[in-house]
Amino acid sequence: MFLIxxxxxSRQGALRAVGWTVFLGLVLxxxxxxxxxxxxxxxxxxxxxxxxxxxxxxxxxxxxxxxxDKDVERLAQLPSVxxxxxxxxxxxxDPVSGLAWLEVPVVETxxxxxxxxxxxxxxxxxxxxxAVVFGNYWVGRIGKVFEQRAEVELWxxxxxxxxxxxxxxxxxxxxxxxxxxxKALPLIRWIxxxxxxxxxxxxxxxxxxxxxxxxxxKKYLLGVLLRGGDESRGAGEWxxxxxxxxxxxxxxxxxxxxxxxxxxxxxxxxxxxCLPVLRxxxxxxxxxxxxxxxxxxxxxxxxxxxxxxxxxxxxxxxYLWALGLTQxxxxxxGFPMRSSVTGFVSSFTRxxxxxxxxxxxxxxxxCSLEVLSGAETVHxxxxxxxx
Amino acid sequence: xxxxIRWRVALPISFFLVALQPALRxxxxxxxxxxxxxVLLFVFIPAxxxxxxWFPPILVFWVGAFRAGVxxxxxxSSWAGFGLSILxxxxxxxxxxxxxFFLRFSVGVISAIPSTSMDALVSVQWGVxxxxxxxxxxxxxxxxxxxxxxRPSSLRRGLSS
Numbered sequence: 001m002f003l004i005x006x007x008x009x010s011r012q013g014a015l016r017a018v019g020w021t022v023f024l025g026l027v028l029x030x031x032x033x034x035x036x037x038x039x040x041x042x043x044x045x046x047x048x049x050x051x052x053x054x055x056x057x058x059x060x061x062x063x064x065x066x067x068x069d070k071d072v073e074r075l076a077q078l079p080s081v082x083x084x085x086x087x088x089x090x091x092x093x094d095p096v097s098g099l100a101w102l103e104v105p106v107v108e109t110x111x112x113x114x115x116x117x118x119x120x121x122x123x124x125x126x127x128x129x130x131a132v133v134f135g136n137y138w139v140g141r142i143g144k145v146f147e148q149r150a151e152v153e154l155w156x157x158x159x160x161x162x163x164x165x166x167x168x169x170x171x172x173x174x175x176x177x178x179x180x181x182x183k184a185l186p187l188i189r190w191i192x193x194x195x196x197x198x199x200x201x202x203x204x205x206x207x208x209x210x211x212x213x214x215x216x217x218k219k220y221l222l223g224v225l226l227r228g229g230d231e232s233r234g235a236g237e238w239x240x241x242x243x244x245x246x247x248x249x250x251x252x253x254x255x256x257x258x259x260x261x262x263x264x265x266x267x268x269x270x271x272x273x274c275l276p277v278l279r280x281x282x283x284x285x286x287x288x289x290x291x292x293x294x295x296x297x298x299x300x301x302x303x304x305x306x307x308x309x310x311x312x313x314x315x316x317x318x319y320l321w322a323l324g325l326t327q328x329x330x331x332x333x334g335f336p337m338r339s340s341v342t343g344f345v346s347s348f349t350r351x352x353x354x355x356x357x358x359x360x361x362x363x364x365x366x367c368s369l370e371v372l373s374g375a376e377t378v379h380x381x382x383x384x385x386x387x
Numbered sequence: 388x389x390x391x392i393r394w395r396v397a398l399p400i401s402f403f404l405v406a407l408q409p410a411l412r413x414x415x416x417x418x419x420x421x422x423x424x425x426v427l428l429f430v431f432i433p434a435x436x437x438x439x440x441w442f443p444p445i446l447v448f449w450v451g452a453f454r455a456g457v458x459x460x461x462x463x464s465s466w467a468g469f470g471l472s473i474l475x476x477x478x479x480x481x482x483x484x485x486x487x488f489f490l491r492f493s494v495g496v497i498s499a500i501p502s503t504s505m506d507a508l509v510s511v512q513w514g515v516x517x518x519x520x521x522x523x524x525x526x527x528x529x530x531x532x533x534x535x536x537x538r539p540s541s542l543r544r545g546l547s548s
Contacts, residue, residue: 027467027505035461042452042462049456052406060410282408282457283506285418286515290459313513314459321459323513 039316047319050290054278064369065279071368079344080306083358087250091134097214101133101253102126103264107149107380108352109249111182114157115143116252118150120265126150131215131255134248138162138205138220142254152252155179155222156186156242163206164188164240166197166225173197174206177222177240185239188225201225203240215255246335249350250357269356269380272297276372277319287324287365289372294318299377300354308349308359309367309375320377324365356380391439397431397446405453418521421528424450425502428469429495429533434480443473460509468505472498488534495533499526 026034093101102124108117120126122145132139132152140154140162155162160179165172166188173195178187191197203223207216223240230236274291281288289310293299295318302309302322310322338345351357356378401424408423428450432443451465458465476498483490503525510517 023463024467027461027464028508030461030463035463038462039455042455045449045452046456049402049406049453052403053409053457056407057410057413061413065413278409278457280409280413281459282405282412282454283422283460284458284510284513284515285517285521288459314461316455319456323459323515 036315039314043317043319046316047292050277050319053282057278057280066366066368068368068370071371075363078307078360078362079346081344081346081360082306083250083348083360087247090245091247091251091253093133093135093253094218096212096218096255099212099215099255099257100259100263102256102259103251104150104254105251105265105267105357106152106249106351107267111154114140114154114160114179114181116140116152116154116248118152118252118254118265119148119267121146121148121150123148123260124262124265125256125258125260126254127256129210131211132252133220133255134245134252136219136221137243137245137248138222139244139248139252154244156182156244162222163208164222165204165206165219166191166195166201167204167219168198168201172204173201175238177203185226185228186223186242188238188240191238197225197238199225199227212255212257267356267380269378270297272299272377274299274302274320274375274377276369276375279366281321289322289324289365291320291322291372291375291377292318293320293377297377298354298379300379301349301356301359301377302365302375303359303378304363304367304371304375306360307363308355308361309363309371310365311355312377322365324367326364351380354379354381391442393431393442397427398449401427401431401446401450402453405450405457409457419524419528421499421525421532422502422506424454424465425469425472425499425529426532428473429476429498429529430536432473434476434494434537444470447473459513460506464505464509465502468502471501471505475501485537491537492530492534495530496526497530498533499529 088103095101104118104120104124104126106116107119109115110117118126126142126145128142128145130142132141138155140152140157140160143151143153145151153160155177156179158179158181162177162179164175164177166175173192175188175191175197178189180186188203201224202221203225205220205222221243223243226239226241228237228239272293272295274293276289277292278290287310289302291302299312299315299320301311310324312320313323314321335348335350347361349355349357349359349361404423404427411417411420428447431446437443447466447469451462451469454460454465455462476494479494479497483494485491503522507517507522
């Protein structure tokens with residue numbers, strides 16, 4: 001079909017406009033799958049350029065910018081602490097006869113909705129309704145269970161109802177706690193009419209009829225009772241000052257009557273050795289380092305001896321770019337914890353987006369070539385379903 | 388493509404100059420240098436009247452791919468920035484006289500803005516600093532090179548093509 005000249009020009013112009021719009025859309029709102037495909041396409045060209053660039057860098061900057069001695073000094077000042085061990089020490093609950101505590105790491109948190117996502121599911125004998133605790137703290141109950149993932153409904157989740165006991169110097173009153181999410185304090189309602197609660201009473205978990213009798217005897221803390229609202233208008237209400245340890249974002253313990261082969265469900269973290277190529281980015285500012293992985297697999301963080309050196313920002317097949325982040329940069333993903341062994345406060349990655357929880361912070365890019373030679377990439381795979 | 392002598396010149400020069408860029412950036416004040424990829428594209432692609440319609444997009448593709456080896460920036464972002472810069476240069480170049488140094492300089496600076504903006508945008512997305520003085524220094528650097536090396540006589544001789 002032949003179009004008249006002006007029509008043909010309009011058609012080409014329209015096609016160009018659509019093409020540019022789609023292209024710019026992909027640039028402004030990057031799609032991981034498109035980026036992966038493009039990265040794999042350009043990798044055979046990009047890797048030789050990187051090696052030539054590294055050679056030129058070595059030629060123009062023969063003296064290393066960072067000395068090995070300095071790195072050793074920095075490392076000597078940092079205590080090596082295992083977050084998992086710290087969490088196990090503080091979080092392992094007292095034994096309950098007829099019940100086994102399954103230790104399950106948390107892979108994702110959604111505190112707005114009052115949900116935790118666990119790194120295990122039916123494969124680890126988890127079932128809906130099982131009790132979830134951390135040390136002597138009540139966390140919630142298992143909700144939906146998938147093959148390799150399970151959801152915990154926290155007691156603070158909006159609409160969650162938990163039977164509670166308000167305890168004060170031996171006397172106790174029963175009530176029901178109503179969760180309202182992270183932003184509002186949970187309410188204590190339907191308090192036994194004969195009771196006289198007071199601010200400062202401890203709020204303890206009360207077992208339901210479905211819980212095992214041995215578990216019902218245990219006292220798990222939810223928080224402390226508070227009196228709020230406008231009393232003069234008759235709108236006073238009882239609420240709970242939440243006592244939920246920060247470490248529940250790391251791992252929790254699930255009470256189960258029947259267990260499988262193992263009682264610890266560590267999430268699968270894939271490691272890959274890698275070699276440093278180029279220090280510094282040709283366009284962007286900041287502590288960038290490019291690395292080549294020995295195996296082509298997805299990577300989320302660059303680590304050395306348990307320390308997070310940087311976050312992987314771009315990956316082109318086996319070729320990847322890591323950006324060194326300071327503790328302030330990790331603020332969203334990191335948190336401090338005082339070690340019960342060393343007494344030092346150490347910071348760790350919070351986990352999520354493929355970065356495993358518990359990588360120690362404090363030693364970051366740029367670092368010496370000797371350290372980089374022993375570096376590896378990690379990625380915590382999150383398998384299973386999620387709504 | 389093999390018969391075209393431009394490829395035999397443009398590709399190796401682009402390869403080595405783009406590869407040299409991280410080493411030059413590591414020098415003091417190296418971050419203020421203009422982007423080599425963009426400068427090379429401006430040199431090899433004529434502002435108007437390219438002999439082959441495929442030469443500019445294919446060269447943009449190659450320079451973007453080379454750049455992916457020395458920068459974390461996505462090749463898609465590089466291609467978009469380069470493409471927009473070349474289109475803008477073509478349009479601005481047609482509007483002004485090439486006989487004035489200041490006008491040629493303005494054409495270079497304005498044309499460098501899309502590509503540099505793409506780089507700045509990626510920096511913002513990743514939370515990496517990209518100061519305004521670096522942004523303008525890179526644009527002004529491209530403008531200066533464009534003003535010096537594309538005088539009317541060189542345009543007439545077709546050196547830029």
